[in-house]
């Protein structure tokens with residue numbers, strides 16, 4: 001027996017005795033009096049993902065050339081024949097001008113055609129038609145995103161209507177997981193891989209032309225898939241079947257006013273067992289997910305409303321902007337995105353590519369005198385954290401507190417329209433209910449945006465007139481504004497306040 005092993009055995013009873021003894025001093029040292037986390041908590045990867053807030057979806061591929069939404073899988077490779085050189089850099093810079101922080105490119109839809117030279121199937125762009133089929137979309141998209149400091153990731157359809165293997169284990173081990181690994185290798189800093197919920201049905205399947213169904217919850221070997229992708233791209237959230245973020249569900253660009261980062265669908269569930277934050281997928285255009293000749297685009301005002309109803313309601317927004325058959329975003333899309341970026345910048349101070357900071361909305365929280373009902377003792381939990389622009393620092397209350405208030409007062413009585421609140425989600429989502437009041441004369445207080453002030457989470461943007469559709473309006477001239485937290489799952493914490 002080795003000396004070390006012998007020592008370990010001899011010391012075992014002493015170690016056990018030691019543990020029993022220390023139970024009397026069970027509470028870990030907490031010199032900073034840090035608030036206890038309120039479970040469940042996000043992973044570090046999920047926190048970073050949440051910070052991406054607003055990003056694009058680029059549906060482009062075989063369907064762009066067949067005027068379809070779901071290809072059957074029997075399309076000949078040569079049908080993929082861009083009329084011009086596809087330009088992922090143009091996609092990236094156009095959405096950056098809308099205030100987006102990243103994008104997800106669809107590089108394989110249900111028809112199975114791959115927009116990168118994969119080793120897993122010949123059904124890929126190297127066998128496409130025309131002069132421009134060989135532009136490696138995955139590679140160019142990753143490159144352009146890095147160049148413009150945008151987050152990026154890929155949509156890989158788990159369902160493959162082209163593959164002869166679909167429905168067998170070989171598909172998962174020889175096609176699907178290797179495809180995800182190939183894509184992960186385009187960048188270790190990817191933020192999300194998107195796995196669609198449409199799984200199985202009729203298709204070409206290598207000529208079988210039949211119907212194949214799978215149980216998506218077990219078929220794709222998700223634990224193994226996660227491990228393999230995370231080994232290459234550790235911050236890549238596995239969306240959908242990967243279960244690290246959830247589908248908000250309506251595909252119309254809205255989440256609910258009460259939105260928890262646990263549970264499912266629009267509202268989530270306060271008692272959900274694990275962190276499962278919401279992402280809302282929506283179309284900027286008026287027809288399908290893929291580009292269709294003659295389609296229109298929603299107005300910038302409508303897209304701004306979507307932003308308020310998703311990013312402003314503790315979800316992320318993935319807004320689809322489909323490239324056309326030249327492989328670029330149409331001019332109308334580019335212009336609308338620019339208009340949206342200007343609105344977000346001028347109303348909510350969203351940093352936008354090429355827009356000067358001096359034209360951003362004024363954050364009046366920074367010039368307010370702030371008073372709070374209480375401040376947690378010990379550590380750094382004071383009111384300065386509310387306006388320091390650092391999401392990691394926060395104002396905290398004492399452990400037993402469930403109700404607390406923050407009052408902002410101005411000498412200048414600014415005209416304001418939006419209130420932004422953020423919780424430090426690293427310590428869990430806590431606030432259940434709050435209210436906003438304002439006064440013009442210092443004595444009479446009136447409630448604003450009644451009934452929609454419930455949860456906060458990563459980010460909450462409240463249009464003070466209560467309307468996401470016509471949120472801008474005339475605004476409110478305020479001398480003071482009071483935010484009262486009415487209920488919370490644990491002592492309330494706030495990391496950031498902005499008033500625009």
Ligand code: FUL
Pocket residue numbers: 069070196197198281289
């Ligand atoms: C759906 C797919 O079936 C659509 O074609 C599209 O990709 C959308 C984002 O997800 O489930």
